[in-house]
Structure formats: structure tokens, C-alpha cells
Amino acid sequence: MNQLQRASIPQSATDLLQKARALDALFRGQSALNESQGRLTADTFSALRESGLLGFLVPECFGGAEASTTEALEIIEAVSYSDGSTGWVLMATQVCTCLAAACLPAAAAQEIFENATPVIAGQGAPNGRAVIAESKDGGKGFRLSGNWSYGSGILHSDYIHSGAIVMENGAPRMRADGSGPEIRTCIVPTSKATMEGNWEVMGLRATGSVNYSIADAFVPADFTHAPEAVQRNRGGNVYAIGIIGMTTLGHTGFIIGIGRRVLDELAIIIGDKPPGRGGSLAPLSATQGYHEGFGHAEARYRSSRAFVFDVWGDLQRCLDRGDAPSTRQITLIRLALNHATSEIAEVSTWAYKMAGGAALRESALQRCFRDVYAGTQHFLVSPAVLQECGRELAGLAKGMAWTLLGLRK
Incomplete structure (x- = not known):
């Protein structure tokens, strides 16, 4: 068990985003050791705790930042860019932690959160x-x-x-x-x-x-x-999205963060590659095919990210008005996650092939490739969820509402 503590001064989501970006070098530098241990290193986890990042979704009444959905996306994106596993641990634990803080009855919430920010x-x-x-x-x-x-x-x-x-x-x-x-x-x-x-x-x-x-x-x-709790006992309207919205939020921040890192790592690898054997082959960086492919990959990534912030921005405006999200809004955030995961997985495959032997060996790009494809196996981005999104968008799910696994009356 970790030694519980709370940041001495509550921080805003803007402050925490800046800290997440400032910790980039540390998180990158710990990546290989994290993997070798099968868990985050003490240095990595201490940085998350001491920075206050382990409370970015926790209600303000318990010393957290109570970030908005779009602010939370940016924080998870930044940490996942630095290291996929660190971003995943951060988002997964924040989902469970914030819902317990917002939804547990008063006595239990006070016991768990009054003097510390737990994980x-x-x-x-x-x-x-x-x-x-x-x-x-x-x-x-x-x-x-x-x-x-x-x-x-x-x-x-x-x-x-x-x-x-x-x-x-x-x-x-x-x-x-x-x-x-x-x-x-x-x-x-x-x-x-x-x-x-x-x-x-x-x-x-x-x-x-x-x-x-x-x-x-x-x-x-x-x-x-309740597992799909949207009836909070404390905190603002951000918790009205419940477990369905929070899990979708976390996984979305992860995939757009690591997707950006894939393309940035490929650009470094190809930019550093020498010409082919004996100088007879042009470096990949000089070929029109690579230029076209990178442009296409960049467009796929950026359009996926834009879709994400478009639908989450709309949902956040709904929450800011004090309203509950509609079934259509939940459909669109789930669709944006499914779409971004599919597009970034394909972009990662292309990047892996373009990098050649550099991606086969241990490297940041190889690790990102493996992490992306590990993320594709989660049920949140399964074909079944995509089918349910299509059913609702086609007008074939009247009077139905979302559960984690699909739509029901």
C-alpha cells in the first residue's frame, strides 16, 4: 500500500496540465524500467502523487482539482504522450477514485478521503x-x-x-x-x-x-x-457522466496522447536514417511515398482528435448548464473513442512498417506500437460498442439508454 498524502494546496486543472507537461522527461526516462518491473517505478509514482496529478478528477471538497471533461482529456493526453503505461494507470485509477469520492455515502467518503488522496x-x-x-x-x-x-x-x-x-x-x-x-x-x-x-x-x-x-x-x-452512478453526493456536474462517461474519457485521453507520440517518434527515426546500402537507395525521408503517407497519417490523427474535442466540448457545455448528458451525446463520445482507436491503430501499423528495423528493436516507437494495440483489446472499443453507436445514430434505439456494455430500455 502507498503512503497516503494530499497536496498541501489544491491546484487547478490548468496548473496540473502544466505539471504533467513538465514531467515529460522523467516519465520518458522511466519507461523502460517501468516495463521491466511490470508496474510504475517508485520515481514515476511519486511524481504523480507529489505533483497532485492523482487528484485531478477528485472533487474540490476533498482537495482535488475537479477538472472539467476537456481539461481532463488534456491532462491524460499529456501523460500518455510521455509514457503509455503511466497515462493508463493515471486515467484508470482516477475513474475509480473520483466516482468513489463523488458517489459514496458521507461516512465512507469522509473516512477514505478526509485526510488523504487515495488511489x-x-x-x-x-x-x-x-x-x-x-x-x-x-x-x-x-x-x-x-x-x-x-x-x-x-x-x-x-x-x-x-x-x-x-x-x-x-x-x-x-x-x-x-x-x-x-x-x-x-x-x-x-x-x-x-x-x-x-x-x-x-x-x-x-x-x-x-x-x-x-x-x-x-x-x-x-x-x-451503484456501478453506473450518476447520482452524486458531492462535487459538480462533471460526475453526472458516471462510469460510462468517465471510462470513455480516460481511454480517449490515452489514445490521442500516445497516437501523437507515434508520429513524432517516426519523424525522429526517419530523419536520422542514413541512405541505403552503398548510397544506391535514397533515404526514406526523401521519397514521395513516405511524404504522402505521413501527410495521410497526420490527417487521420488530427481529424480523430478534432472529433474527440468537438463532441466532448459539446458535452461539457451541457454539463456547464447543469443538464444531464443525452443518449446522443453519450453515443458520440463513445463513437469518437472507437474511431480514434481504430484510426490510430492503423496509423501505428503504418509507422511501424516505415521505421523498419528501428521499430523491431527496443525503442519508444516499438513500445508505443505495443501499447496502442493493447488498448485496442478493451471492450470499450469493441465492434459491439461501435454497432450500438450505429444503431442509435440510425434512429433504431428510441427510448433506450446507455449501459457500459450497450443500449437498453
Whole structure:
């Protein structure tokens, strides 16, 4: 567990963006060591904590910056540009941390956040069983057990956020509207979990996103919240986007940050390449095909990023008015993430091929390529989500609303 602390003076999102950019050299310099350890180095994590970046989405009442959605995108983008794994850990832990801070009942939120800014990570999929129970002193709660995969950033956490189906009298308790089993997100100290240590992966190697299990841990009712919570107990309207919006926000900042780095690294590699064997071949930097390809790749990247900030800007204006986001606005932010991920993955493939042997060997470009493709495997950018976006945009989902996995009545 990390030593909890809070930045002595709350900082604005603008201040934190400047700090994120100022830490570029440190984050770059730690990248290879991060990967070799399978988690962020102590220097990397200390920089995140001491700078205040681990609180950029935390409500102001708990010392955070409570960044707007567009401000948050820029912060995640900046850190992911420097190092993909660092950006991923930052965005994944901020999603879990900020929702706990905004949505937990007062007693639990005060206990967790009053004197420190913790790191909360985990897996929200309802792979656990939350059996209704009482503590020894009669407090209401749940006995939590289960196994979860892909606990994004969990090796860096103080608390774990885990999804579970509520069990009553040996069977799932149904939601009041009859739409399915009741699900709760349970917040427990990381010490109550067993880490599986199985993070042998192609990309995002330093995120420490291992599988984990919890066996019969008592969770007070106040330390749980609804998984798709948009009903906040504190903080501003940014938390009205809930887990769906926050996860989409985090993954979007990651992909546009690392996508920019891919093209910048390629430009450095090709600019430094000497002519071919015996000078008989022109350097790639002198060929029209490379020039055309780079222009096309740059256009694909920039148009994807512009789409991202267009739809998030519209959503942020909605939040600034105090309104809840519409189904169409959620569709468009999810579509922008899916589109940016697809475009940047293809741009990364082209960049990898253009770099030749330099990309085959250990390098920043190779690491970015692997991290991009690791990101493409997340369910948020799956064909199923793209299909649901198309269904809603085609007018075939009247009266439906978004869940993490798709649209439903």
C-alpha cells in the first residue's frame, strides 16, 4: 500500500496540465524500467502523487482539482504522450477514485478521503457475489467474494473497486424495475485482496493490471455505490457522466496522447536514417511515398482528435448548464473513442512498417506500437460498442439508454 498524502494546496486543472507537461522527461526516462518491473517505478509514482496529478478528477471538497471533461482529456493526453503505461494507470485509477469520492455515502467518503488522496483501482465487471450480511456489531453490509480479471493499475492502489451481484437468500436480488440483478461497486482496502501476478502481456506492461480475488470480506453498505452512478453526493456536474462517461474519457485521453507520440517518434527515426546500402537507395525521408503517407497519417490523427474535442466540448457545455448528458451525446463520445482507436491503430501499423528495423528493436516507437494495440483489446472499443453507436445514430434505439456494455430500455 502507498503512503497516503494530499497536496498541501489544491491546484487547478490548468496548473496540473502544466505539471504533467513538465514531467515529460522523467516519465520518458522511466519507461523502460517501468516495463521491466511490470508496474510504475517508485520515481514515476511519486511524481504523480507529489505533483497532485492523482487528484485531478477528485472533487474540490476533498482537495482535488475537479477538472472539467476537456481539461481532463488534456491532462491524460499529456501523460500518455510521455509514457503509455503511466497515462493508463493515471486515467484508470482516477475513474475509480473520483466516482468513489463523488458517489459514496458521507461516512465512507469522509473516512477514505478526509485526510488523504487515495488511489482506487480495480475491475467494475460484476464478477463477484455481494451476500447481504451484518457485521459483528450489527452494521449492514455485504460479504464480498469473487475473482476479477484486468484490474487496471491495481498494483498501485490503496483501495479496490470491484463489481458484484447482490445475493439475498441464496439468489440474486433483482432491481426494482425488474431489468436484472442488482449490482453494487464495492470499495475495500487493497490488503483484503489476493493478487494473481499474471501480467505477461504484449503492451501496457507497466500498468500492473493483474487478476485478483477477494474471499468473504465484509463491506459496510456505505462503502458501496451503484456501478453506473450518476447520482452524486458531492462535487459538480462533471460526475453526472458516471462510469460510462468517465471510462470513455480516460481511454480517449490515452489514445490521442500516445497516437501523437507515434508520429513524432517516426519523424525522429526517419530523419536520422542514413541512405541505403552503398548510397544506391535514397533515404526514406526523401521519397514521395513516405511524404504522402505521413501527410495521410497526420490527417487521420488530427481529424480523430478534432472529433474527440468537438463532441466532448459539446458535452461539457451541457454539463456547464447543469443538464444531464443525452443518449446522443453519450453515443458520440463513445463513437469518437472507437474511431480514434481504430484510426490510430492503423496509423501505428503504418509507422511501424516505415521505421523498419528501428521499430523491431527496443525503442519508444516499438513500445508505443505495443501499447496502442493493447488498448485496442478493451471492450470499450469493441465492434459491439461501435454497432450500438450505429444503431442509435440510425434512429433504431428510441427510448433506450446507455449501459457500459450497450443500449437498453
